[in-house]
Structure formats: structure tokens, C-alpha cells
Amino acid sequence: MAVKLEIDGKEAEVEKGKTILEAAKEAGIDIPTLCYHPALEPFGACRLCSVEIEKRGRKKVVTACNYPVEEGLVVNTKSNGIIAIRKMLLELLLARCPEEGKIQSLASEYGIVKPRFKLEDERCILCGLCTRVCEELVGVSAINIINRGVERAIGTPYLELSDDCIGCGSCALVCPTEAIKREKNIYPTTAEDIREIEDGYLEGGRDEELGVYSDLIAGKTSVDGQDGGMVTSLLISGMENNFFDAALVVRREEGYKAEAVVVEDVEGIRSARGTKYLHVPMMSKLMDALKEGRRRIAVVGTACEVRAVRKIQQQWDLERDFPGVEIIILGLFCFESFDYEGLKEETKRKFGIDLDKADKTQITAGKYIVTVGGEDYTCDVREFENVVREGCPYCDDFVSRLADISIGSVGSSDGYSTVIVRSKIGKRLLDTTEFIKAEVDKKEVVKLVRFKNKRADRNFARILEGLEA
Numbered sequence: 001m002a003v004k005l006e007i008d009g010k011e012a013e014v015e016k017g018k019t020i021l022e023a024a025k026e027a028g029i030d031i032p033t034l035c036y037h038p039a040l041e042p043f044g045a046c047r048l049c050s051v052e053i054e055k056r057g058r059k060k061v062v063t064a065c066n067y068p069v070e071e072g073l074v075v076n077t078k079s080n081g082i083i084a085i086r087k088m089l090l091e092l093l094l095a096r097c098p099e100e101g102k103i104q105s106l107a108s109e110y111g112i113v114k115p116r117f118k119l120e121d122e123r124c125i126l127c128g129l130c131t132r133v134c135e136e137l138v139g140v141s142a143i144n145i146i147n148r149g150v151e152r153a154i155g156t157p158y159l160e161l162s163d164d165c166i167g168c169g170s171c172a173l174v175c176p177t178e179a180i181k182r183e184k185n186i187y188p189t190t191a192e193d194i195r196e197i198e199d200g201y202l203e204g205g206r207d208e209e210l211g212v213y214s215d216l217i218a219g220k221t222s223v224d225g226q227d228g229g230m231v232t233s234l235l236i237s238g239m240e241n242n243f244f245d246a247a248l249v250v251r252r253e254e255g256y257k258a259e260a261v262v263v264e265d266v267e268g269i270r271s272a273r274g275t276k277y278l279h280v281p282m283m284s285k286l287m288d289a290l291k292e293g294r295r296r297i298a299v300v301g302t303a304c305e306v307r308a309v310r311k312i313q314q315q316w317d318l319e320r321d322f323p324g325v326e327i328i329i330l331g332l333f334c335f336e337s338f339d340y341e342g343l344k345e346e347t348k349r350k351f352g353i354d355l356d357k358a359d360k361t362q363i364t365a366g367k368y369i370v371t372v373g374g375e376d377y378t379c380d381v382r383e384f385e386n387v388v389r390e391g392c393p394y395c396d397d398f399v400s401r402l403a404d405i406s407i408g409s410v411g412s413s414d415g416y417s418t419v420i421v422r423s424k425i426g427k428r429l430l431d432t433t434e435f436i437k438a439e440v441d442k443k444e445v446v447k448l449v450r451f452k453n454k455r456a457d458r459n460f461a462r463i464l465e466g467l468e469a
């Protein structure tokens with residue numbers, strides 16, 4: 001049903017349920033906004049979109065981004081009163097965030113160059129775009145608005161390192177200021193960050209699909225691992241050759257449930273063999289290990305975990321806090337991970353078996369395979385789509401581009417792991433490891449890289465379109 005209203009003296013006809021902001025946009029009338037994004041629930045935080053409405057002879061000021069159109073409504077977006085409100089709001093914002101380009105340019109549009117109030121040096125305007133994109137679209141909720149009153153801020157729970165953030169960068173994309181890029185407890189990895197990390201830590205040719213690398217090989221070892229046992233063998237060799245003293249690995253602890261643990265011997269490394277297709281919190285464990293005095297650590301993780309570790313290396317002064325720190329990163333290929341409870345329930349529903357009793361799980365060539373008591377149960381992995389971990393559809397890194405060495409299965413024959421060498425230390429680690437070498441079918445790896453990128457691009461398109469709107 002259509003609704004007729006008047007905006008700045010122009011007649012407009014829009015669908016019922018739309019907001020004044022949407023109606024104005026359709027009528028070609030520009031209303032400034034700071035906390036609005038069309039793909040997110042309206043928040044009404046910045047009040048910059050304030051407009052004057054008149055109904056039944058009474059006037060009042062409302063926020064256009066969340067006020068629904070009504071039949072016969074008269075809207076004035078540029079009255080003297082409204083301009084004064086926006087000026088006041090922008091003056092306050094400029095006083096709070098004097099260095100922010102977006103605020104500076106909006107303020108100057110309204111004739112404010114220097115605020116009359118005392119200057120703070122904040123970056124965040126508390127528009128809530130980052131927390132909403134993370135919660136409503138990505139589905140991760142790594143950050144929230146914390147504290148009350150003047151103490152209000154954006155942060156992780158208890159301001160601790162996030163174990164949930166996947167480093168997708170959506171928050172940095174929607175943030176109208178530089179604030180979220182400076183946040184240290186989450187890992188929004190922007191294109192510039194990726195470039196900087198590649199330049200700072202990696203070595204080799206730059207390949208659009210596989211990232212920076214110097215070698216791409218298949219390897220099989222004597223370890224009975226998930227694929228060729230390369231991860232376990234690299235870790236054992238690295239520890240025996242004094243590349244590191246400890247490794248942060250993921251081990252099954254209770255049934256299929258897994259935990260990140262720090263191991264300091266070969267037995268510990270072996271105990272973590274095999275893939276658990278789950279998201280396992282790692283960052284808090286890494287930080288605990290550093291605080292407990294470990295300094296030379298190998299970390300094995302999926303691309304999101306690799307990003308998190310690299311962001312910390314890039315942003316924190318780790319050497320100051322933990323002198324002598326050396327972190328070697330082994331990244332796993334990853335298309336997606338699953339929620340433990342969901343995977344267990346779906347496995348039971350589909351095959352009537354208990355995931356906790358699985359000898360092994362495997363996802364290969366689009367099939368999910370669970371082995372229990374020597375018997376394989378298999379189906380199309382897409383049948384488990386509903387239990388994919390929140391956030392994975394926004395992740396665009398299949399090959400752990402930022403690791404020192406990346407390992408996966410796609411591209412190699414059965415019983416082999418695909419290995420991508422990305423740094424000097426990654427190369428030295430591989431050189432000290434015994435394995436049988438074979439060829440990789442690069443096309444197969446590239447196919448999955450592109451497939452995953454397309455999925456992420458589709459999701460990011462909604463965010464980008466909203467920014468351009």
C-alpha cells in the first residue's frame with residue numbers, strides 16, 4: 001500500500017513501512033546520516049538525520065532513519081531549527097573527534113571549522129555501525145557497546161582479546177571513522193593490513209589466488225594424520241630442531257569437543273593429529289601462554305586465527321611486553337567450520353551415530369565423511385549448511401594467506417597434504433622435515449579459493465551497496 005506525504009514542499013508517494021529517510025532518498029532529497037546503513041536495523045544514535053514533521057497541526061523533531069512514513073505527513077528537512085540541531089550535533093562531534101576526516105567535512109558543510117568546546121581526542125562517535133554489522137550480518141557479535149554514560153565505548157567483553165572475531169573487516173568497512181581499525185582486541189584485517197603483513201612477514205612471489213608464496217608441494221610423512229601428516233611432522237621437526245619450545249594445537253578433549261592446548265613435547269604434538277571441523281577459541285590461550293613465560297611458540301590455526309595472530313604481531317609491541325617472543329604460524333586451508341552442538345545433532349539425525357565416538361571426520365570433494373568403528377558414513381556437506389559457524393560465509397581466505405606455511409588437502413592425492421611455503425622460517429621448517437614429495441594440482445586449489453571468495457563477495461556486496469547508497 002502506498003502512502004502520500006510532503007517532503008520539503010514536494011509531494012512524495014512511497015510504500016507503507018518505509019522510513020522518512022528512504023522516502024526522502026526516493027524523492028532525491030539528501031538527509032545527512034552517520035549511524036545509518038540500509039542493511040542494518042536502524043539505531044537512532046547520531047540524530048544527524050533529524051527532521052521536522054507536522055501532523056494534525058503539531059510540529060515535532062524526529063530521526064528520519066527510523067521514523068515510518070504516514071499518510072498526510074509534512075516533513076521539513078532543512079528548517080532553521082533542524083539546521084541548528086545539526087550544527088550543534090556536529091560541533092559536539094568535532095569537539096569529541098577533532099582528527100576525523102568524515103566529521104571534519106560534515107562539520108565544514110554546516111559552517112563549523114573549530115568547535116567552541118574543549119577538544120577530546122576520540123576516534124569513535126558511538127554510532128554502533130560496527131557492533132551491528134558484526135552481530136546482524138556477520139553473526140559473530142565480537143564487539144558491543146560497553147559501559148554507561150560518558151564511559152560508553154566499543155569493546156570486547158571485559159576488554160579481552162576476542163576469541164570470536166574472524167578478522168573479516170566488516171566493522172572497519174562500515175565505521176565512518178578510524179576508530180575500529182585502532183581497536184586492539186579484535187582483528188579487522190583490511191586490504192592495507194594484508195598488504196602490510198605480507199610485506200613485513202612473508203617472502204615469495206605474489207599470486208592473486210594463493211597469496212605470497214615461494215613453494216607449492218604435496219607431502220606425505222610417516223605420521224598417520226588427517227592427510228599426509230605434514231602439520232604434525234613439521235611441528236615435531238620444528239621442536240626437535242629448536243625452532244620453538246611449545247606449540248599451540250587443537251586436541252580432542254571430550255568426545256569430539258576440542259580445545260586449544262599448549263604442548264611442549266612430541267607426544268603432545270601427536271595427540272593433536274586430525275582435523276576437528278570446529279571453531280576452537282585460540283587467542284586467549286596464546287596470550288595466556290605468553291603471560292606464563294613461553295616465548296618461542298608455533299601456532300596451528302585456520303585462516304581467521306592466523307589473521308588474529310598476525311594482527312597482534314602487527315599492532316602490539318609484543319617484543320616490549322614479551323621480550324624474545326617468536327611466533328611461527330602454520331595455517332590450515334579452511335572452507336568453513338561448524339558449531340559443535342549443531343554438527344553433533346545433525347550427524348545423529350542423518351546417520352544415527354554419535355559424533356563423539358568418531359574415529360575421524362573428513363570433508364573432501366564436497367562430501368562429509370564420519371568414520372565410526374571402522375565404518376564410513378557420508379553425505380553431501382551442503383546438507384550441513386545450517387550448522388556452519390556464524391561468520392564463515394564472510395571469510396575470504398581459504399589458504400591461510402598470512403601464515404608462514406599453509407597446509408591443506410585439496411590439490412593433492414589421497415594421503416598427501418598440500419603445502420604452501422610463504423616465509424623464510426616456513427621454508428627452513430620444511431627443509432628440516434622428512435617427507436615424500438609429490439606434485440600439487442594448483443588448479444584444484446585455485447578453484448576452491450575462487451569459490452570461497454565468491455561467497456564472501458556476495459555477502460560483502462550488501463555492506464558495500466549500503467555504503468554507496
Ligand SMILES: Cc1cc2nc3c(=O)[nH]c(=O)nc-3n(C[C@H](O)[C@H](O)[C@H](O)COP(=O)(O)OP(=O)(O)OC[C@H]3O[C@@H](n4cnc5c(N)ncnc54)[C@H](O)[C@@H]3O)c2cc1C
Nearest residue numbers: 225226227228229230231232249250274276335408409410
Ligand atoms: C575447520 C577446518 C576446515 C578445513 N577445511 C579444509 C578444506 O575445506 N580443504 C582443505 O584442503 N583442507 C581443509 N582443512 C585442513 C585439513 O583438514 C588438514 O588440517 C590439513 O590438510 C593438514 O593435514 P595433516 O595430515 O598435515 O594434519 P595433521 O598432521 O593431522 O595435524 C592436524 C593439525 O590440525 C590442528 N587442528 C585440528 N583441528 C583444528 C581446528 N579446528 N582449529 C585449529 N587447528 C586444528 C591440530 O592442532 C593439528 O596440529 C580444514 C581444517 C580445519 C581445522
Ligand code: SF4
Nearest residue numbers: 134165166168169171
Ligand atoms: S572483524 Fe568481523 S568479526 Fe571481527 S569485530 Fe569486525 S565485523 Fe566482527
Ligand code: SF4
Nearest residue numbers: 303304334336392395
Ligand atoms: S571459514 Fe575457516 S578460516 Fe574462515 S572464519 Fe570460518 S573457520 Fe575461520
Ligand code: FES
Nearest residue numbers: 035044046047065
Ligand atoms: S542516521 Fe538517523 S540517527 Fe543516525
